[in-house]
Amino acid sequence: MLSPEELREIxxxxxxxxxxxxxxxxAMKIVQKHRGWVSDENLKDIAELLGMSxxxxxxVATFYNLIFRKPVGRHxxxxxxxxxxxVMGYERLRKELKNRLGIQMGETTAxxxxxxxxxxxxxxxxxxxxxxxxxxLHLNVDxxxxxxxxxxYK
Amino acid sequence: MEKVLTKNIQPDLPYVDVKAYEATGxxxxxRKALGMTPAEVVEVVKQxxxxxxxxxxxxxxxxxxxxxxxxxxxxxxxxxxxxxxxxPGTFKDRLLMEGDPxxxxxxxxxxxxxxxxxxxxxxxxxxxxxxxxxxxxxxxxAYENHYLGKxxxxxxxxxxxxxxxxxxxxxxxxxxGLLNALEGKRANPRTKPPYPQxxxxxxxxxxxxxxxxxxxxxxxxxxxxxxxxxxxxxxDGGTKIYGASGKVxxxxxxxxxxxxxxxxxxxxxxxxxxxxxRFRGLLPGGASTDFLVEEHLDVKMDFTEVAKVGSRMGTGTxxxxxxxxxxxxxxxxxxxxxxxxxxxxxxxxxxxxNWAEKALTALEEGQGQPADLEHLSFICNLCAPGNTFxxxxxxxxxxxxxxxxxxxxxxxxxxxxxxxxxxxx
Numbered sequence: 001m002l003s004p005e006e007l008r009e010i011x012x013x014x015x016x017x018x019x020x021x022x023x024x025x026x027a028m029k030i031v032q033k034h035r036g037w038v039s040d041e042n043l044k045d046i047a048e049l050l051g052m053s054x055x056x057x058x059x060v061a062t063f064y065n066l067i068f069r070k071p072v073g074r075h076x077x078x079x080x081x082x083x084x085x086x087v088m089g090y091e092r093l094r095k096e097l098k099n100r101l102g103i104q105m106g107e108t109t110a111x112x113x114x115x116x117x118x119x120x121x122x123x124x125x126x127x128x129x130x131x132x133x134x135x136x137l138h139l140n141v142d143x144x145x146x147x148x149x150x151x152x153y154k
Numbered sequence: 155m156e157k158v159l160t161k162n163i164q165p166d167l168p169y170v171d172v173k174a175y176e177a178t179g180x181x182x183x184x185r186k187a188l189g190m191t192p193a194e195v196v197e198v199v200k201q202x203x204x205x206x207x208x209x210x211x212x213x214x215x216x217x218x219x220x221x222x223x224x225x226x227x228x229x230x231x232x233x234x235x236x237x238x239x240x241x242p243g244t245f246k247d248r249l250l251m252e253g254d255p256x257x258x259x260x261x262x263x264x265x266x267x268x269x270x271x272x273x274x275x276x277x278x279x280x281x282x283x284x285x286x287x288x289x290x291x292x293x294x295x296a297y298e299n300h301y302l303g304k305x306x307x308x309x310x311x312x313x314x315x316x317x318x319x320x321x322x323x324x325x326x327x328x329x330x331g332l333l334n335a336l337e338g339k340r341a342n343p344r345t346k347p348p349y350p351q352x353x354x355x356x357x358x359x360x361x362x363x364x365x366x367x368x369x370x371x372x373x374x375x376x377x378x379x380x381x382x383x384x385x386x387x388x389x390d391g392g393t394k395i396y397g398a399s400g401k402v403x404x405x406x407x408x409x410x411x412x413x414x415x416x417x418x419x420x421x422x423x424x425x426x427x428x429x430x431x432r433f434r435g436l437l438p439g440g441a442s443t444d445f446l447v448e449e450h451l452d453v454k455m456d457f458t459e460v461a462k463v464g465s466r467m468g469t470g471t472x473x474x475x476x477x478x479x480x481x482x483x484x485x486x487x488x489x490x491x492x493x494x495x496x497x498x499x500x501x502x503x504x505x506x507x508n509w510a511e512k513a514l515t516a517l518e519e520g521q522g523q524p525a526d527l528e529h530l531s532f533i534c535n536l537c538a539p540g541n542t543f544x545x546x547x548x549x550x551x552x553x554x555x556x557x558x559x560x561x562x563x564x565x566x567x568x569x570x571x572x573x574x575x576x577x578x579x
Contacts, residue, residue: 064321125399
């Protein structure tokens with residue numbers, strides 16, 4: 001069941017669009033903000049609320065890379081793998097992250113602390129390589145700075 | 155030179171509130187526009203030679219002129235700011251939204267008035283959270299000061315403005331993919347015609363316009379088309395936010411006259427190459443533009459001049475290739491991006507780009523065969539304009555076809571040496 005808070009936030013989007021389906025991406029993002037990801041059950045609840053079929057909504061959910069249909073760790077690291085960051089040392093940074101966390105891209109650490117994902121260009125090309133942890137953007141990240149960055153996220 | 159778009163933007167990006175924005179002439183463009191007829195606003199934008207800054211360079215005023223006007227026009231009409239900045243190597247719209255968000259709000263209000271739109275959306279990248287925070291604040295202030303909402307400044311014109319924070323995918327930057335995303339659907343492209351100006355968002359007349367384009371609009375209305383044209387070194391009016399990334403001394407963004415040479419941007423503003431590396435080539439305006447090389451450095455960066463040498467100005471933010479970076483590896487990175495971001499709607503794109511990535515990966519891993527290069531050329535032709543629904547695939551093969559032209563010996567070396575010659579570096 002969607003929480004009253006989630007319902008309230010989703011319903012506050014309704015006046016912005018002429019129909020309810022248009023709110024579906026916002027709705028999934030709202031649920032994900034509260035729960036970390038969108039489960040099958042959440043999907044059913046949202047579809048019902050918006051008058052969509054579950055398949056239709058899942059088709060939308062799985063199109064968009066920022067909607068998570070599997071559980072993620074407490075913190076999500078997204079490393080930019082696009083061209084400017086690649087030129088400036090993305091591969092070294094990815095290797096270092098995989099080694100420190102002991103996981104591959106797309107995996108979550110055993111303690112549930114971090115999920116590691118690639119992301120396309122973060123629009124911070126003049127301060128490459130770039131990555132985000134949750135809502136924070138980290139710039140000019142070299143392997144030496146990594147410990148300091150990761151330390152902040154428990 | 156005169157700074158237009160960035161005059162209020164400080165390096166540490168303090169918030170420019172409505173009072174600070176008004177103090178440097180802010181919202182005077184909107185005030186003036188509301189005293190003109192919508193047709194007059196369209197006309198001055200047409201006369202200014204403003205061309206779309208999202209990459210395609212379509213004349214802005216002409217685009218607006220296709221929107222049905224008058225009492226019989228379908229309603230509501232929509233204006234959408236394409237703030238889905240996701241072209242790799244592009245970071246200019248972020249600066250405009252974080253550094254001076256009211257400028258975008260005003261630009262949208264003027265553009266919306268010109269086409270008599272009822273609702274405006276900012277379609278914003280999901281990762282641009284700081285931009286979202288700044289824009290929400292600016293929109294709230296604009297409502298409080300009657301620059302948005304019902305009966306704007308007593309003119310009788312009303313406009314609502316909302317932010318849609320996206321959930322990812324490069325396809326959302328494509329105009330019709332974006333409209334599908336805003337409707338809560340997969341961001342596949344739509345068949346054109348009908349064009350969005352006639353049948354766009356929710357089937358209603360819609361203009362989709364890049365952030366930088368919209369930011370220019372109030373200045374054009376306020377100061378006139380001749381003033382705007384005088385800012386430029388060439389036929390394409392105005393200033394341009396240029397950028398550079400890669401191994402240059404001072405990567406960054408600079409607002410300069412439209413038509414500034416590549417050499418000036420690279421050598422003066424970006425400070426030239428870092429010590430110990432040499433220039434080999436560049437993508438002039440994002441990942442989906444053809445490589446240019448040393449012989450092109452004196453080309454003027456505008457839509458017309460860059461096209462003459464076989465590339466596109468695109469977004470105007472250059473990505474620099476240096477001699478210590480493998481051109482084949484760089485193109486592999488680009489094709490990985492495009493293959494991943496293909497929406498899968500049409501075959502040349504989803505199939506061709508995946509095969510391109512596979513062939514480039516084989517080359518990088520020392521498994522390349524001479525036939526792979528023929529296959530890559532075949533894919534470039536397969537994905538040419540006209541063979542696909544949207545511009546993703548034609549854009550995707552621009553860096554590939556030009557790399558095959560300018561860096562052919564590097565591709566050949568990967569095959570002859572059965573390894574990436576840069577791999578030990």
